[in-house]
Amino acid sequence: MSKKWTEEVLGTDKVIIAMCHFTALPGDPGFDEKGGMEAVVERARREMLKLQEGGVDAIMFSNEFSLPYLTKVKTETVAAMARIIGEIKGDLHIPFGVNVLWDPEKSLDLAKATGAKFVREIFTGVYASDFGIWDTNCGEVVRHQHAIGAQDVKLLFNIVPEAAKYIQRDDIAQIAKSTVFNCRPDALCVSGLTAGAATDSQVLKTVKNEVPQTIVFANTGVRKENVAEQLKIADGAVVGTTFKKDGIFENAVDRERVKEFMDVVKEFRNK
Incomplete structure (x- = not known):
């Protein structure tokens, strides 16, 4: 049986990808003009090192505090993220990915520029969301991926977007099946309503059962208390x-919380 790509690219099965959330960037409403980019870079470095020292398998950099999010991200955001990653990646010794919220083409641009192994985005569907009507065009995005030579970047499809609901589609099994058939994702991510909200185990099981040959990640709300249950699925x-x-x-980031969580994961893997 061939290895899963997570084992080949990220070094393990039952992988834990930790989010490194950048604070607000230039152009964002919450940007700290006094601290400037230097403060953003140093906070990101500290967060990254705590996650790495805590034992996670990979890190995903995102502009999590660029609230409220855009679906067509400005150039200054991508430029700032590229600077941050460029300055701190010399201290990073595990694989990383990127997520430019919520713009898949910009995520791929950043991945190609920085050497990221994967991106997570909303690639498919039309939604009623907190950001208005949210539309996508997966065909254009994948063609852009090939145009910039980013074919090796793995695409993680978030099929239950946070703060959004499919317009006239609510059967998660059929959404998973049609997404895999039409778009060939490298992984599907299943989320709760918002960052930190638990992914429903039954929804996770429904998706995995429908597309058993596709990598499926629990995307939000995984805690020390439920990680073993989630990783069974x-x-x-x-x-x-x-x-x-x-x-x-x-x-x-709290390094001790990371270590305690990863101790549970390692115990689960060793069973």
Whole structure:
């Protein structure tokens, strides 16, 4: 049986991808003009090192505090993210990916420029969302991926977008099946309503059962208390809020919380 791409690219099955959330960037409403980009870079470096030292398998950099999000991201955001990654990646010794919220083409541009192994995005569907009507065009995005030579970048499709609902589609099994058939994702990500909201185990199981040959990640709300249960179903998890101090989205990463979580994961893998 051939290896899963997660084993080949990220080094393990049942992989844990940790989110490294950048604070607000130039052009964002919350950007700290006084601290400037230097403060953003140094915060990102500290967060990244805590995650790496805590034992995660991979890191995904995202502009999580560019609230409210855009679906067509500005050039200054991508430029700022590229600078941050360029300055800190010399201290990074595990694979990484990127997520430019919520713009798949810009995510691929950033991945190609920085050497990221994967991107996570909303590639398919039409939604009613907190950001208005949210439309996508997967065919254009994949053609852009090939045009810039980013064919080796793995595409993680978020099929249950946070803060959004499919327009006239609610059968998650059929969504998973049609997405895999039409778009050939490298992985499907299944989310709760918002960052930190638990992924429903039954929804996760429904998706995995429908597309058993496709990598499926629990995308939000995975905690030390439920990670073993989630990994019995999923091929891995994307984890952000859980690794923050007191499990609060706005807080900085807590290295001890990361280590305690990864100890549970390692125990699960060794069973």
